[in-house]
Amino acid sequence: MHQTRTRPLLLTLITTTLLAGWFSLNSGSVPVNVWDAIQHPQTLNAQVLWELRLPRTLTAFVTGALLGIAGALMQVLLRNPLADPYILGVSGGASVGALLAILAGAGSLALQSSAFAGALFSTLLVFSLAHGRGNWDTTRLLLTGVVLAAGWGALISLLLATSPGTHVHGMLFWLMGDLSSATVPVTGSLVLILIALPALLLSASLNLLSGGELRAASLGVAIGRLRITIYILASLATATAVTQAGNVGFIGLIAPHILRLTGARDHRVLLPGVIFLGGTLLLVADALSRRVIAPGQLPVGILTALIGVPLFLYLLYRAGSTYDA
Amino acid sequence: MPDQPPLLKCSALDIDIGSIIVTRGLEFTIEPGQCWCVLGRNGIGKTTLLHTLAGLRASAPESIELNATPLHQLSRREVARKLGIVLQHCEDNFPATVMETVLQGRHPHLHNWQWESGVDHAIATQAIEQLGLGGYEARNVQTLSGGERQRVSIATLLAQQTELMLLDEPTNHLDLHHRVQVLDTLVSHGRETNSAVLMALHDINLAARFADHVLLLLGNGESRLGRKEQILETATLERLYDHPLTRVETPLGPAWLPQ
Numbered sequence: 001m002h003q004t005r006t007r008p009l010l011l012t013l014i015t016t017t018l019l020a021g022w023f024s025l026n027s028g029s030v031p032v033n034v035w036d037a038i039q040h041p042q043t044l045n046a047q048v049l050w051e052l053r054l055p056r057t058l059t060a061f062v063t064g065a066l067l068g069i070a071g072a073l074m075q076v077l078l079r080n081p082l083a084d085p086y087i088l089g090v091s092g093g094a095s096v097g098a099l100l101a102i103l104a105g106a107g108s109l110a111l112q113s114s115a116f117a118g119a120l121f122s123t124l125l126v127f128s129l130a131h132g133r134g135n136w137d138t139t140r141l142l143l144t145g146v147v148l149a150a151g152w153g154a155l156i157s158l159l160l161a162t163s164p165g166t167h168v169h170g171m172l173f174w175l176m177g178d179l180s181s182a183t184v185p186v187t188g189s190l191v192l193i194l195i196a197l198p199a200l201l202l203s204a205s206l207n208l209l210s211g212g213e214l215r216a217a218s219l220g221v222a223i224g225r226l227r228i229t230i231y232i233l234a235s236l237a238t239a240t241a242v243t244q245a246g247n248v249g250f251i252g253l254i255a256p257h258i259l260r261l262t263g264a265r266d267h268r269v270l271l272p273g274v275i276f277l278g279g280t281l282l283l284v285a286d287a288l289s290r291r292v293i294a295p296g297q298l299p300v301g302i303l304t305a306l307i308g309v310p311l312f313l314y315l316l317y318r319a320g321s322t323y324d325a
Numbered sequence: 326m327p328d329q330p331p332l333l334k335c336s337a338l339d340i341d342i343g344s345i346i347v348t349r350g351l352e353f354t355i356e357p358g359q360c361w362c363v364l365g366r367n368g369i370g371k372t373t374l375l376h377t378l379a380g381l382r383a384s385a386p387e388s389i390e391l392n393a394t395p396l397h398q399l400s401r402r403e404v405a406r407k408l409g410i411v412l413q414h415c416e417d418n419f420p421a422t423v424m425e426t427v428l429q430g431r432h433p434h435l436h437n438w439q440w441e442s443g444v445d446h447a448i449a450t451q452a453i454e455q456l457g458l459g460g461y462e463a464r465n466v467q468t469l470s471g472g473e474r475q476r477v478s479i480a481t482l483l484a485q486q487t488e489l490m491l492l493d494e495p496t497n498h499l500d501l502h503h504r505v506q507v508l509d510t511l512v513s514h515g516r517e518t519n520s521a522v523l524m525a526l527h528d529i530n531l532a533a534r535f536a537d538h539v540l541l542l543l544g545n546g547e548s549r550l551g552r553k554e555q556i557l558e559t560a561t562l563e564r565l566y567d568h569p570l571t572r573v574e575t576p577l578g579p580a581w582l583p584q
Binding site for chain 1: 376379381400401402404405406409410412415416417418419420421425426429430432433435437438439440485
């Protein structure tokens with residue numbers, strides 16, 4: 001995709017993000033008039049907006065953006081279109097950490113710390129096991145990560161099966177992705193910027209990495225350093241996203257593909273695009289999760305699947321001819 | 326003419342794959358304008374040799390020099406500006422157009438934040454046309470035939486505009502017409518730009534026709550190298566491939582047919 005088409009694409013995505021954000025601010029069990037809330041800051045209207053809706057909207061955007069970029073990075077790191085942010089077990093470790101915290105009756109901060117610690121532990125474990133005796137290769141990393149993810153899955157099932165009924169509902173909600181206890185995402189936003197900037201600078205090298213490591217090396221890419229950098233960036237993004245919102249599925253997998261299907265294959269366009277697309281998708285999903293069974297809420301992970309699957313299938317169907325031509 | 330350092334120089338190069346000795350104490354130089362051919366049996370280490378010369382495989386420091394600078398002192402980007410390689414296998418995990426793929430050959434000459442310029446596009450377009458792929462620019466590489474995909478890889482090498490071009494079995498998958506055409510394009514390109522070509526080939530006769538120097542890997546670290554007129558002899562080739570051959574004289578030079 002030539003550079004002259006980047007600007008219209010990004011402008012479109014930024015616009016959809018703003019629209020989705022507006023949609024999110026207007027969704028929920030309490031009807032909130034946003035203009036009114038801005039003009040009259042002391043009302044209940046305004047409280048709901050500033051203390052609940054806005055932090056939640058911001059968190060949804062940041063989480064979606066982190067998942068989008070993590071997904072794109074995982075796909076190029078593993079050179080596998082089926083990769084998603086959770087494939088190497090980061091979310092598994094976070095889940096076990098979170099579930100243990102729920103079991104111990106911990107508060108929100110302890111829960112988040114526990115989830116992040118679990119994610120970090122899993123990341124380091126996979127990295128050191130995959131490294132082994134020599135230089136790690138992609139297959140080894142993938143196998144190690146997938147096996148460890150399965151291991152975490154078993155632990156999660158064990159915790160679910162043996163926990164008292166009162167905790168299980170909370171655990172399930174967390175596992176399916178839940179933004180209901182979102183606060184203003186200060187850390188999340190910082191992490192997003194911290195990851196996006198180096199990733200964007202490495203975009204050209206990422207394009208080359210897609211075509212194989214030896215080929216990338218022959219075209220001037222220092223692949224050893226690049227591999228580790230991508231792994232760290234992707235794992236950090238995933239860990240942060242999962243800590244904020246639990247296991248939100250599909251976004252990390254399909255956001256990069258949706259962009260590729262529209263022709264944005266070059267990472268110099270794909271990465272900034274996936275930040276806004278991931279954010280938009282989660283904003284819309286979260287807004288719907290508050291509307292569908294209002295005044296109740298559905299876990300946002302259900303909505304991401306319900307939106308993501310048909311949307312992706314439709315785009316794939318539409319793009320069918322470009323894959324053959 | 327001032328004394329220019331050779332494009333590539335090997336001094337006492339030892340290459341091993343586990344217990345297999347590919348080369349022992351290999352000494353040779355590649356000068357601009359030369360066309361070298363590496364010949365040898367399957368599994369003898371041709372690919373390993375090429376990868377080592379390209380810096381994709383570790384070698385003893387000082388054993389390989391590019392323009393008189395030791396290979397290990399150069400960054401990957403610096404190496405990629407002087408030396409390009411067409412690998413035997415390519416991975417196409419994600420869809421990409423022919424133009425995008427060939428444009429990647431310009432990467433060593435650009436900074437990470439630079440977009441390809443009109444000049445880069447022109448270089449890529451010219452390379453695409455030189456390989457007979459005009460009109461294929463928007464095609465998805467995943468849908469190309471083996472021969473077409475091979476030519477895209479070679480076009481990428483031409484777009485890289487390096488003084489030294491290494492190719493690992495470039496005629497695999499190519500039909501008879503394209504074999505001759507591609508090698509012809511490479512050799513003329515080499516002469517026009519005063520760059521050098523080194524390729525691993527399976528076909529003795531293509532080597533005899535297009536190369537001016539040959540490097541024979543006979544196994545167990547033994548090698549013979551030099552001008553093709555001096556090295557390509559029936560007895561040596563029979564020993565190289567462990568197969569009886571008949572020499573035939575043609576208007577284009579000698580050819581060898583297996584019995």
